[in-house]
Structure formats: C-alpha cells, structure tokens
Amino acid sequence: MRKITMLGTGLIGNFYTQVLQGLRSRDRVHVVYSRSEERGREFAKRWNVPRYTTDLKDAINDPETDVVVIGLPNNLHKEAALLAAKAGKAVLCTKPLGRTAAEAKAMLDAVEKAGVFHGYLEDLVYTPKMMKSLDFVRSGAIGRVLWARSRETHSGPHSAWFWDKDASGGGAIIDLGCHCIEIARNYIGKDVRPVEVMCWADTQVHPIEAEDHSIGLVRYENGAIGQFEVSWSFRGGMDLRDEVAGTEGTIWANNFLRTGLEWFTATGRSDGYVAEKAEGEKGWLFPVADETVDLGYVHMFTDMLNALDEGRQPLETFYDGYVVNAIIDACYKSAKTKRWEPVKLAVWRGQGATPNAAKSRAAAPKEDGKYQTIKREKLPDGRVKLILKDKKTGKVIERVE
Numbered sequence: 001m002r003k004i005t006m007l008g009t010g011l012i013g014n015f016y017t018q019v020l021q022g023l024r025s026r027d028r029v030h031v032v033y034s035r036s037e038e039r040g041r042e043f044a045k046r047w048n049v050p051r052y053t054t055d056l057k058d059a060i061n062d063p064e065t066d067v068v069v070i071g072l073p074n075n076l077h078k079e080a081a082l083l084a085a086k087a088g089k090a091v092l093c094t095k096p097l098g099r100t101a102a103e104a105k106a107m108l109d110a111v112e113k114a115g116v117f118h119g120y121l122e123d124l125v126y127t128p129k130m131m132k133s134l135d136f137v138r139s140g141a142i143g144r145v146l147w148a149r150s151r152e153t154h155s156g157p158h159s160a161w162f163w164d165k166d167a168s169g170g171g172a173i174i175d176l177g178c179h180c181i182e183i184a185r186n187y188i189g190k191d192v193r194p195v196e197v198m199c200w201a202d203t204q205v206h207p208i209e210a211e212d213h214s215i216g217l218v219r220y221e222n223g224a225i226g227q228f229e230v231s232w233s234f235r236g237g238m239d240l241r242d243e244v245a246g247t248e249g250t251i252w253a254n255n256f257l258r259t260g261l262e263w264f265t266a267t268g269r270s271d272g273y274v275a276e277k278a279e280g281e282k283g284w285l286f287p288v289a290d291e292t293v294d295l296g297y298v299h300m301f302t303d304m305l306n307a308l309d310e311g312r313q314p315l316e317t318f319y320d321g322y323v324v325n326a327i328i329d330a331c332y333k334s335a336k337t338k339r340w341e342p343v344k345l346a347v348w349r350g351q352g353a354t355p356n357a358a359k360s361r362a363a364a365p366k367e368d369g370k371y372q373t374i375k376r377e378k379l380p381d382g383r384v385k386l387i388l389k390d391k392k393t394g395k396v397i398e399r400v401e
C-alpha cells in the first residue's frame with residue numbers, strides 16, 4: 001500500500017484520486033493540499049482523505065507520505081518537485097513537466113541528485129488503444145515508422161491560469177502539444193533523437209497572448225517525422241486522434257470523439273455530463289465508456305506504482321518530460337522565426353548519431369535483378385503493374401505482368 005500526497009484539488013486532482021482509490025485499490029490519498037481550506041476540506045470529504053492542508057511543504061513532508069503527486073498549475077510544478085526531492089519522496093508530476101526545458105531540467109536534476117523515484121504522468125501513452133498499437137509497432141508489423149501524427153483539439157481549457165501565458169508557459173502547444181509530441185515519440189522510438197522542428201502557431205479566436213492553434217513537425221534523426229495538431233478553438237468536443245504510417249502498415253486510432261459508442265437523447269441527462277469538453281447535452285452524443293481507462297489514467301498509475309514497488313523505472317520518467325519540453329521550446333522558437341529550429345538537448349540518453357540514416361532510407365526498395373522495384377500494383381483487370389528503376393542508369397520504367 002502506498003500513501004500519497006495529492007497536490008491540487010482541480011480537474012486532474014479529482015481524476016487522479018478517483019483512479020488511485022478506484023477498482024479496490026490498496027493505495028490511498030493520505031493528504032491533500034489546496035490553497036483554499038474550503039476546497040481542501042470538501043475534497044478530503046469527497047474522497048475520504050484523512051488530512052488536508054493549505055501548506056505545500058507540510059503536505060509534501062508528511063512523515064507517512066511516500067509518493068507525492070503534482071496536479072498543480074504548470075508554474076508550480078518545479079517548486080513542488082524540488083520540495084519532494086528534498087524530502088526524499090517519490091514524485092509523479094502531471095504534464096507538461098515544466099514550462100520550459102530549463103525548468104524541466106532543474107526538476108530532472110533535483111530528483112536524480114536526490115535519488116528519488118520519478119514519473120512523468122503522460123496518460124495518453126497509456127491508453128488501451130495506444131498500448132495495443134505500440135505493441136503492434138514493436139512486433140515489427142508496420143515496418144519502419146515513417147510518420148506519426150497526433151491531434152488533440154477542443155474548445156479551450158476550463159481554468160483561468162491556463163489562459164495566462166506566465167502561469168502556463170504558453171497556449172495550446174504547451175498544454176496539448178506535449179501529449180501529441182510524446183505519443184509520436186513513443187511510436188517513432190524514444191531512443192531516436194528528435195533533431196529539429198518546424199511549427200506554425202497563431203491566435204485565431206481568443207483574446208489571449210498565447211497561441212490557440214498550432215501545427216508542428218518534429219524531424220527525427222532516422223528520417224521519421226512526428227506531426228502534431230493542437231487547438232483551443234476546435235468546436236464539437238475533444239478530438240484525440242492518432243495516425244501512424246510505416247513502411248509495411250498503418251494505424252488509425254480515435255481515442256475520444258468517436259469510440260464506437262453513440263447515444264441519442266431528446267431531453268438530455270439530469271446532470272448534463274457526457275464526456276470531458278463535450279459541447280452538447282442533447283441529440284446525438286458521443287460519450288466515452290470509461291474516461292479514466294480510455295484516457296490512460298488507470299494503466300498509467302498501475303505502471304507508476306508497480307515500478308515503484310519493483311524498483312524499476314516507469315515507462316515515462318522526468319527525462320521524457322524534459323525531452324518533450326525541449327521539443328516545445330524549439331516549436332515556440334520556430335513559430336517566431338518561421339524556420340526549422342534545432343531541438344537543444346543538453347542531455348541525450350538515446351541512440352548516438354546515425355550518419356547512415358539517409359542511406360538506410362534509400363536502401364528500402366526491394367532489389368529485383370537489373371531493377372529496383374519502386375511500386376507494385378494490381379490493376380482492375382487482374383494484371384500486375386511494376387514501376388521499376390534501372391539500377392545502373394536510374395531510368396524509371398513500367399512493366400505489366
């Protein structure tokens with residue numbers, strides 16, 4: 001059994017606690033921290049938490065607590081992580097790890113120096129669809145991953161601090177792009193170095209300083225490309241979709257807006273709730289069977305706490321959060337300069353440089369005697385057409401068999 005200090009009583013504090021104490025779990029939230037005594041009391045009552053406090057240090061230093069979960073606004077992650085490291089507690093931090101790579105690096109350094117367990121709570125790489133698909137990719141079934149595209153769009157976040165650039169560190173890129181970037185990184189391979197990014201960002205709708213819409217490309221050292229599409233101005237619910245293209249296969253995953261469950265109601269339900277960020281309450285509705293499972297929270301905490309018990313690293317650590325922040329820093333720069341910008345990683349723990357990456361890409365077509373096969377296609381009349389490249393002259397011809 002683990003005794004947990006929960007920092008934050010907002011949307012994510014509630015989701016996390018529901019999961020940590022759900023499904024006959026042995027783990028318990030033991031202390032909750034909130035700025036407001038009233039919200040702390042109310043949260044403690046709702047989740048049967050023995051103690052609440054308005055003192056951050058007191059919550060973290062509680063002698064019985066062995067795991068600190070950070071569910072606070074982005075500008076408070078670093079302070080909380082540093083306090084947890086100092087107290088020698090295991091620490092799990094929600095996304096994004098920091099507002100910048102510099103903040104994330106300070107957090108990584110602190111937990112590593114203190115030798116405490118650390119996990120990056122990137123739930124969307126733990127969704128059942130993602131885990132099943134990652135297993136498919138790792139089995140070799142789609143060949144080499146060429147392109148991993150991930151989208152998270154909705155009509156904008158639910159609390160004021162997200163919209164304040166100083167508190168959040170940015171707009172849709174830092175808030176949603178962090179998920180998409182880590183999803184693509186998992187598909188492409190976390191040991192493959194992200195090299196450079198090209199990013200468009202704009203403020204299309206909301207009267208804010210930060211971006212409310214962005215599209216970005218992350219180029220990896222092996223030639224693969226990660227693509228993210230994020231928006232705070234998308235209407236119609238929360239769209240979480242991934243597509244992966246490999247040399248031998250393809251994956252399409254719709255995690256939230258169209259999961260196969262469809263309801264119609266002329267009246268609406270009494271509490272009005274359908275799913276996170278759903279915009280309609282009546283007519284045809286597209287709910288999610290179990291948000292805590294379908295958003296990855298259940299499998300995420302299972303991995304995190306099992307890893308802690310087993311003395312191993314979880315699938316997502318502060319190092320991963322740091323890499324994501326470094327990619328995001330480059331995105332903000334590229335959105336300004338309108339150029340490809342390098343991803344600056346002071347520490348790289350994946351594969352070394354692969355100078356033959358370009359060569360290995362060109363070697364992909366199959367050898368066929370005098371020719372290399374560029375493409376093989378079955379025609380409507382049943383014959384097979386081959387597009388071939390002469391290996392000596394480079395001339396491209398076609399042949400129907």
Ligand SMILES: NC(=O)c1ccc[n+]([C@@H]2O[C@H](COP(=O)([O-])OP(=O)(O)OC[C@H]3O[C@@H](n4cnc5c(N)ncnc54)[C@H](O)[C@@H]3O)[C@@H](O)[C@H]2O)c1
Nearest residue numbers: 008009010011012013035071072073074094095096123159
């Ligand atoms: N899928 C996910 O992983 C996911 C989803 C939502 C939010 N988050 C992350 O969780 C964190 C919190 O987001 P949220 O949606 O719960 O926000 P929220 O606004 O619903 O809750 C934030 C909590 O922090 C408290 N708080 C706000 N300002 C504070 C301050 N200055 N000092 C102390 N406490 C303060 C609020 O009272 C509240 O308890 C953010 O980092 C966000 O990015 C992650």
